[in-house]
Amino acid sequence: MNRRQMLRAALAPALVVGFGAACGEPPPPASKVNVVDPGTPASATPSPTPSLPAAPLTGLPVSAAAVAERQAVAVPLRVSPSTTPYGLDAADLVYAEFAESDTLHLTAVFQSRDAAKVGPVTEIRPVDIRSVAVLRPFVGYAGGPTGFLTQFEKSGLAGVTPADGKVFASGHTSTAALWKAAPKGGQPPTPALDHATDGAALAARDLVPARELTVSVAGGPPMIWRYDQQKSHWVGKVGTATVTAASVIVLTMEYRTLDVRHPSPRSLPAANVFGEGAVVAVSGPSGAKGRWRKPGLQLVCTIADNGGDMLHPQPGNAWVIYAPTSAKVTVK
Structure with missing residues (x-):
């Protein structure tokens, strides 16, 4: 069963698709025969340019065919309003949890693009494990509480810490260093989103124009994303850095x-990633509401509109924000 079939099976009743076969008549004989002078070489038909495969996490063509088959790497980052994070715009996916005080705990996942500097790298947390275990990445992290490390070991994920080798420098790492440290034989990630093809809309129903998305959470400044129509991407600010995304979910x-x-x-807030709830998504100049569902560790989080049809974000990088139920999420 392919990914699209699995996603529809998770969210909707059985779909019955009818297939028909038609018999075509043989084509008429050619009306013209091309004759080539033996002394004149026949002009060669140019070979079509081979198309590159799409990256599993962005849906965009990769820079080289081998890139589509490489394992993802993931890095947790801790960001406050005064922090300058590195590497986020090269990530295919970024998961964001609202952490202590006014900080964010981010999980950046890289597969199709490289980042020369990623960080500041922070400890592993349950949200990292629950978000990315299904993607099977190699993880670079800065240790963590004993219980969290036990959860990481039980997840089946592999990773590296500053104590394990020369992969980190001054609290930062790089995708090149992580891929070099990763064991051989890593598998490419499972696609996390059902990207739009051929200009398909974000949602089959209740689609609205969108130019600004705001997520307001008590105890910290609001997270605001604005659509740049000229560049066709969403722009936000995380710490002191400006970040962009094709989609924000x-x-x-x-x-x-x-x-x-x-x-x-200490006591830490933690998002309950398993379960289901409401979705607000923006992609391109459009927004839509719906429902999300993630039953367990090794299952993809599915997102659908309120009629049960899959949401189709535009190809490109995406941010997935875990908002508490008390948050106010608005699109205008």
Whole structure:
């Protein structure tokens, strides 16, 4: 069963598709015969330029065929309003969790593009594991609480920390260093989104024009994205950096408090990534509402409109924002 079939099976009743076969008559004989003078070489028909495959996480053609088959790498980042994050615009996917105070915990996933500098790299958290385990990336992270490290080990993911080798420098890493450190035989990621093809709309119903998306959460400044029509992408600010995305997808979900004991006692907010809830998505100049569903660790999070049809974000990089149920999400 391919990905599109699996997604429709997860969200809708059985679909019955009828196929028909038609018998064609043989073509009429050619009305003209091309004769080539033995002394004159026949002009060769130019070979068509081979098309490059699409990257599994963006739906865009890759720079070289081998790129589509390489394993993804993922990096958790901790960003405050005064932090300058690196590498985010090269990521195919970025997952964002609202963390302590006014900080964000980001999970950046790279597969189709390289980043010479990624960071600041932070500890592994349950949201990282639950977001990317289905994508099978190699993870670069800065340790973490004992319980979180145990969850990471049980997930089947492989990774590297500053204690494991020369992959990090001053709290940062690079995709080249991570791919070099990754074990051989890593598999390319499962597509995470059902990208639009041939100019298809974001949603089959309730589509609205969109030029600004705002996610307001208590205790921190709002996250605001604005559509740049000239460049056909969404623009936001994370820390001190300006970031862009083809699509921004907001998943509303419950947050809970995790009490960490080792190595230092503290309480952390954590998004409950498993389950289902409301979706607000913007892609291109359009917005749509719907529902998301992610039953478990090794299952893709599906997003559909309110009629049960899949949402189709435009090809390109995407940000997936985990908004608490108390957040206010607006599109205008």
